[in-house]
Amino acid sequence: MGGNNMLKFRTIGQLLNLYILPEIEKRIDEGTIEENELPFNVFQFRIILKKISEDKVSPIVEINEEVNVVVNVTAKRKTIPGEIVTLNDIDPDQSYIVPPVYDGKPAAYFLCQSSFFDYFLTFDCRPNFPDITEDFQEMKNAYPILDFINNIKLYKDIKPIEKIENLSKNNWPPAPGYYPHVLLELHKDSCVIDNPELLEIVSDAYGTSYWERRFAFWEETNFFPERLLYIKKAVDAHFSKDYIASIYVLVPQFEGIIVDYLSECNQRTGGTFKDKIETFKELIFSRKILMFPKQVFDTAFEYLNTGSFWENSYKIKNPSTTINRHGIAHGNFKGFECEEISLKYLILLDLLSYIILHDKMLREKI
Incomplete structure (x- = not known):
């Protein structure tokens, strides 16, 4: 994620607060959305600003299945009315929103x-601009039709939520960076999850370029104030194969990150670390909507609450493959430091950052 993503997520946060959250409240009051449906999963929306007069517009809010995007495409060959047209028959670079x-x-x-964990965002406010030039009016909004169709097919084929749940059950933190590369490999061969080559596949997905994008985003958004230095040191140590340093620098940061965010949201921060995670979970699910799949949130909090992260260290048979905060924080493990366990803690950090990103969008704090 770089600067453009900051602008994208910031804009989405503004739109959610200006239009989508009030619309959800309205539908709750009208009874078209029930309280037991909350938090309501929003996977797409369109806000149409119908012009009433020169200085007044009326917003029309479409959510999920209500959105019907019409796209003009350029055919590569002559077609007849009623004929089925495939992607091979059009120029995907000449696709524009109507x-x-x-x-x-x-x-x-x-x-x-x-x-899945990212968004396509576009807008066109030209119809409401006074006295714009004809050339400007004729400009078109491109639509990534090929990416959109491929993403739909990929989602249906690889069933990412099921595979993330499976990774979680096998003690890999359920994070977004697996999509699509790692999940695609699991789709090709489900037995990979039990093989040593999975480490190489996950490591490739979470390579240096991945973390460079994450750091660019976190720096620009002041995402981890006063903690980014430690996180950078942990990532640098990981790629220098100094796994002792990467693990021992990173593990204490999890509680601090959660406490920082709870404090920012004026939530209680007392009790055990597990109590704080429960408060964090309650905060996330107290929102009216979710912009990332709810099943992934459920899997993430189940992993944090009931997985090996919280087990008593004496129950951990192999600390070099199984993450366990207690065993590291209290010095119960020795000689366990390796690439796999270091990588898993980095992935867990990435998971936390996405959960916080989601909530910051809803709070309009990006």
Whole structure:
């Protein structure tokens, strides 16, 4: 994630607070969304700004299945009306969104569509601009139709939520960086999860370029104030194969990161670390909506609450493959430091950062 992603997530946060959250509240009051459906999973939305007069617009909010994007494409060959057209018949680089029309006129809009842990965001406010030039009016909003269709197919084929749950059961933190590379390899051969080659596959997905993007995003958004130095040292030590340093620098940061965020949100921070995780979970699920899949949140908190992270260290048979905070924090383990366990703690950090990112969007704090 770089600067462009900061702008994207910041804009999404603003749109959620201006339009989507009020719309969800309205639908709750009307009874079209029940309290037991909360937090409501939003995977796409479109806000249409219907112009009423020169100085007034009326927002029309579409959520999930209500969104119907129409795209103009350029055919590579001559077609006849009613003929089925495939991706091979069109030029995907010449695909443009058709603006919604009201009263015979194009309407301004914001469109946001999810791609598992990322988003496509675009907007067109030109129909509401006064006195714009004809050339500007003729500009088109491109639509990544090939990426969109491929992502849908990939999601259906590899069933990412099931595979992330399976990774979690095998003591790999259920994090977004597995998508799509690691999950695709598991789709090709489910037995990989029991083989040593899984470490190499996951390590490739979480390589130096991945962490460079994460650091760029965290620095620009002041994501881990006063802790980024420690995290950078842990990542540098990991890639220098100094796993003793990477593990012992990183493990104490988890409680600190959660306490920092609870304090920022004016939540209680007392009790054991496990109590703090439960408070963190309650905070996340207290929101009216979720912008990442709820099943992944469920898997993540189950991993943190009931997985090996919390087991008594004497129950851990192999500390070089199984993460366990107690055994490291209290010095019960010796000679366990290796690439796999270091990588797993880094992935756990990445998981926490995505959960916090999600909540910061809803709080409009990116």
